[in-house]
Amino acid sequence: MNKAPLKPLQGAQLGWITLALALATFMQVLDSTIANVAIPTISGDLGSSLSQGTWVITSFGVANAISIPLTGWFAKRVGEVRLFMASITLFVVASWLCGMSHSLEMLIFSRVIQGLVAGPIMPLSQSLLLNNYPPLKRSMALALWSMTVTVAPIFGPILGGWISDNYHWGWIFYINVPVGIAVVIITWGILKDRETPTEIRPIDTVGLVLLVVGIGCFQMLLDRGKELDWFHSTEIIVLSVIAVVAITFLIIWELTDDHPIVDLSLFKSRNFTIGCLCISLAFMLYIGSIVLQPQLLQVVYGYTATWAGLAAAPIGLIPLLLAPIIGKYGPKIDLRRLVTFSFIVYAGCFYWRAYTFEPAMDFAAVAWPQFVQGFAIACFFMPLTTITLSDVESSKIAAASSLSNFLRTLAGSVGTSITTTSWTQREALHHTRLTEAINPYNPLSQHTYESMGKMGMSPGQISAYLNNQITNQGLIISANEIFWLFGGIFLLLLVFVWFAKPPFIIGGGAAHRSAEH
Structure with a gap:
């Protein structure tokens, strides 16, 4: 259903929503790098090898890469505010599960969930910010949002190293919980009556399967390539072939489908x-x-x-x-x-x-x-x-x-x-x-x-x-x-x-x- 566009936010509400959406972006970007320096600590504590421990990073990256391009389709289906709220809430739950994991299998499973639900956070934080800002102030909104994207990858390894050196590695994930709760409270309080128009679209099942297979295999070969000596490995060759075939068919399918899961137009x-x-x-x-x-x-x-x-x-x-x-x-x-x-x-x-x-x-x-x-x-x-x-x-x-x-x-x-x-x-x-x-x-x-x-x-x-x-x-x-x-x-x-x-x-x-x- 279509609604008349709402007036942009003003004053304190604008300041609070800027803070909340910037924190959400910072939290999500931070989480993609914060675990990197803690892998030796996590592997030792959970009784796994370093190569097995790297799946803590790989699992998040693969799941995140798959879910990001689906954001536009899901946002049209359920609304940007609802999708953002669901993503942040599930991200907090997944972060809690990561922190309390007692086995590598549980941690990797939790990281997959975390990566999947984190996909919409960054694009929706950007979209919600722009749609609720006065047009003349959108450049200011983008400048503040962009600052969090560039600074977070720098602070991730510092914070991850400091936490793993001084506290239990679980706190790398637990710190998302209070931040995520604050984002949910602020965002819902301000945007609950400002939902974007939605429309019922048929699910592009073929496009979804091709996306998951193609992007998933491509991200895996990027993460595993160096460890397996790239194309000297049968696994990397197989992943490459599957990725190329799936992504090629995905592009052809999405350009011809009436309701594509990824809008290549x-x-x-x-x-x-x-x-x-x-x-x-x-x-x-x-x-x-x-x-x-x-x-x-x-x-x-x-x-x-x-x-x-x-x-x-x-x-x-x-x-x-x-x-x-x-x-x-x-x-x-x-x-x-x-x-x-x-x-x-x-x-x-x-x-x-x-x-x-x-x-x-x-x-x-x-x-x-x-x-x-x-x-x-x-x-x-x-x-x-x-x-x-x-x-x-x-x-x-x-x-x-x-x-x-x-x-x-x-x-x-x-x-x-x-x-x-x-x-x-x-x-x-x-x-x-x-x-x-x-x-x-x-x-x-x-x-x-x-x-x-x-x-x-x-x-x-x-x-x-x-x-x-x-x-x-x-x-x-x-x-x-x-x-x-x-x-x-x-x-x-x-x-x-x-x-x-x-x-x-x-x-x-x-x-x-x-x-x-």
Whole structure:
């Protein structure tokens, strides 16, 4: 049934709903990274191996990747407010079950439930925020929402490491309970009478099955690929074939079905397509770097998980300060200029790291590029999200938000897999080349063995020490190569964003089309 559009929220109600929806997003994004550093602790406590423990991460990622693109269809069927309330409530219950799990099987089952119900949280928090904000303040809403998306992945490992070091790992999940309850109380109190129009749509059973199989297999091969040595594994080959076949048929089916479970017609909108491309590729590189850097600091430089997280934390300072300013003044300038500035700063920071990451690097050399990159983060999500949704009709914002968030989330998984795999493969290559220099015919090599032998070290100990140093050198060199590559890709992305067509007004799709005709 269709209802007349409600007036935007004002005053205290607007402030409270902004806080509640931002907390919901922060909680959901945080939960995708908070368990990563606690896997050794969880595995040891539940009596499982590390490889089995990684299913705590994989199970959440697979379930979440499947449920995000379904958000638009379910929101039309039951209403955005009801679906959001149900998702948050079930997320709290699943978090409680995760915390009280006494076996790995129970924890993985609870994480699957948690991932499935978490899917709608981020796209609906974005959609509800935009639909209840005055049009002139939507950029401010997006800026505040975007800040939580970028800061949460940084704080996840810090908080996860601190909790697992000082308390029972269950508190990684228990902290969602009071936050989720607060979100439910605030959101329901303000939005219970502001439900979006619903319509009864037939279930696209074929599309649903193809989506679950295709995206599920693709996410699993991303999560398991490195561990199983990618296409040297029969399991990965099988997953790849199933994923390619299922996703191909899914695209064909959804383009021809009258009531698709995923609305691919959104890609007819130029700005939506360009926005999704830019935000997904940029997020892929961003997530790849925030996964790579802590590992580099812990493996090579001996940082603890907490200190590796703290070294990354300065990236969140500038967005916290600039988000309100960009939200207020951003719409007054061409958003493509903001994105261009963001990508240039991203590229500059990656080149900066490539120059400064060396064996004698101190904490400041890590923290300063992170701090400066905060300027790129602040000018990234709000402008690109606005561009993405600018030629989408208001009634399709939930569907467009869920599809763009799905592509961005999937790109993050791809970025993680590609980055970590490239890092180890390049290290192996550099290790081989550097090792070739250590031989009896190299005067420097002979001198090193003689000098260290005089210190009381045996030939075996010297070889082990040199091997460790070569490994560290290889890891640093390969990380720097990745930083160089990422910087170059950001500069290439500058070209694509200028294909977007102004004006950039969220929910203005219908107006654009009527103006064109």
